[in-house]
Amino acid sequence: MATIGLPEVFVAFISFLVFNCSFLLKKSQSQPILKNWPLFGMLPGMLAHIPRIFDFSVEVLEATNLTFSFEGPWLSGTHMLFTADPRNIDHILSLNFGNYPKGPEAKKIFNALGDRILSADMELWENLRKSNHAIFHHPDFLKLSVLVSRNTIKLKESLIPCLDNAAHEKTIIDLQDVFKRFMFDTSSILMTGYDPMSVSIGMPEVLFDEAVETGRDTTSSVLTWFFWLLSKHPQVLTKIRKVINTKYDPTDLEKLVYLHAALSETMRLYPLLPFNHKSPAKPDVLPSGHKVEANSKIVICIYALGRMRSIWGEDALDFKPERWISDSGGLRHEPSYKFMAFNAGPRACLGKHVALMQIKIVAVEIIQKYDFEVTKGDKIKPVPSVILRMKHGLSVKVTKKI
Numbered sequence: 001m002a003t004i005g006l007p008e009v010f011v012a013f014i015s016f017l018v019f020n021c022s023f024l025l026k027k028s029q030s031q032p033i034l035k036n037w038p039l040f041g042m043l044p045g046m047l048a049h050i051p052r053i054f055d056f057s058v059e060v061l062e063a064t065n066l067t068f069s070f071e072g073p074w075l076s077g078t079h080m081l082f083t084a085d086p087r088n089i090d091h092i093l094s095l096n097f098g099n100y101p102k103g104p105e106a107k108k109i110f111n112a113l114g115d116r117i118l119s120a121d122m123e124l125w126e127n128l129r130k131s132n133h134a135i136f137h138h139p140d141f142l143k144l145s146v147l148v149s150r151n152t153i154k155l156k157e158s159l160i161p162c163l164d165n166a167a168h169e170k171t172i173i174d175l176q177d178v179f180k181r182f183m184f185d186t187s188s189i190l191m192t193g194y195d196p197m198s199v200s201i202g203m204p205e206v207l208f209d210e211a212v213e214t215g216r217d218t219t220s221s222v223l224t225w226f227f228w229l230l231s232k233h234p235q236v237l238t239k240i241r242k243v244i245n246t247k248y249d250p251t252d253l254e255k256l257v258y259l260h261a262a263l264s265e266t267m268r269l270y271p272l273l274p275f276n277h278k279s280p281a282k283p284d285v286l287p288s289g290h291k292v293e294a295n296s297k298i299v300i301c302i303y304a305l306g307r308m309r310s311i312w313g314e315d316a317l318d319f320k321p322e323r324w325i326s327d328s329g330g331l332r333h334e335p336s337y338k339f340m341a342f343n344a345g346p347r348a349c350l351g352k353h354v355a356l357m358q359i360k361i362v363a364v365e366i367i368q369k370y371d372f373e374v375t376k377g378d379k380i381k382p383v384p385s386v387i388l389r390m391k392h393g394l395s396v397k398v399t400k401k402i
């Protein structure tokens with residue numbers, strides 16, 4: 001799969017936390033502003049918000065007209081530009097792409113994930129992109145991924161029996177864990193032909209390293225946020241069910257327009273990768289007027305981008321799949337520099353098609369057969385991490401639909 005740079009933000013904030021101290025938040029005209037303190041820079045104000053860094057990024061960028069310049073402590077040399085301005089994003093990721101490599105910091109982050117294309121820049125990236133593109137667009141790969149995603153054996157012999165068992169035994173299960181295991185198995189079958197069988201009744205211990213996020217956490221993360229949002233918006237669930245029951249053709253998932261809209265809305269509010277990191281090769285001036293120096297740090301705040309009222313309207317924080325439906329009833333297109341779930345420009349996600357297909361197949365199967373009750377709804381919050389996952393998982397009671 002894919003990834004970006006919340007870690008950049010997170011690692012930076014944590015390092016500051018280690019080397020410095022104290023905080024304060026100055027409120028001005030009821031908007032939060034980080035005060036630039038002598039010696040400590042803006043660090044003190046930032047520290048208090050690390051546990052809620054995603055929502056804090058929304059507040060700060062909304063209060064600073066979408067771009068915010070962070071000044072670290074004196075002599076730390078830390079200056080970072082945070083932006084959720086679609087003009088800047090288009091400039092950085094597409095129009096002036098050549099000037100904005102990920103930079104050496106990304107290597108530290110993505111090499112740890114074992115994913116070379118995500119950390120590569122320049123010529124190495126171009127070569128990896130070409131070879132990955134050839135694989136992901138090869139007719140045999142696409143055919144195989146359809147087969148594996150539609151793999152009724154995997155769905156019917158692993159996932160469904162597990163959910164049936166949970167419903168029958170009235171046990172509480174963690175949907176995030178179930179999806180992660182299911183995607184781990186299907187990816188493994190797709191890539192190596194081997195089925196690790198991590199989804200089965202009793203959920204056996206899995207040998208993969210829990211500390212490492214990879215290709216397997218992408219679709220599972222989106223599915224988890226999606227089912228949580230459905231639990232909070234039963235009218236959306238009912239509407240999706242109605243469409244599935246009347247129009248569903250397993251060979252043509254494209255017809256499920258409302259399901260697609262609900263998934264887009266999920267990824268707008270809970271993008272898989274909440275931050276992306278770039279480091280300009282040469283000095284530049286962004287469309288917002290901000291100057292950036294060579295090798296400085298720019299963080300594109302994807303989580304905040306999806307929640308800006310100036311971009312999405314006053315109801316930006318509401319979950320409304322309808323915003324993705326055009327007047328003619330088709331899907332409304334949004335440019336990728338505004339809706340960045342799959343990244344934008346030459347580094348856009350190569351697995352988008354496969355990922356969406358997998359997600360829809362699993363979602364339809366589950367929506368048709370089960371109802372869920374979230375048991376610890378108050379505990380739902382994202383963990384500060386490269387990939388936006390739920391900190392405590394998604395505990396649910398499953399009921400079988402008759």
Ligand code: HEM
Nearest residue numbers: 001002003004218219222272341342343347349350351355
């Ligand atoms: C819902 C699931 C997925 C989402 C939301 C997603 C999103 C993304 C994003 C945001 C990036 C940009 C990462 C960066 O530049 O740091 C990316 C890159 C990428 N994704 Fe995905 N991805 C998903 C699933 C997948 C899957 C299943 C595959 C493979 C089958 C895949 C293959 C790739 C590859 C190869 C790249 C690297 C592109 C490049 O750097 O040129 N993705 N993805």
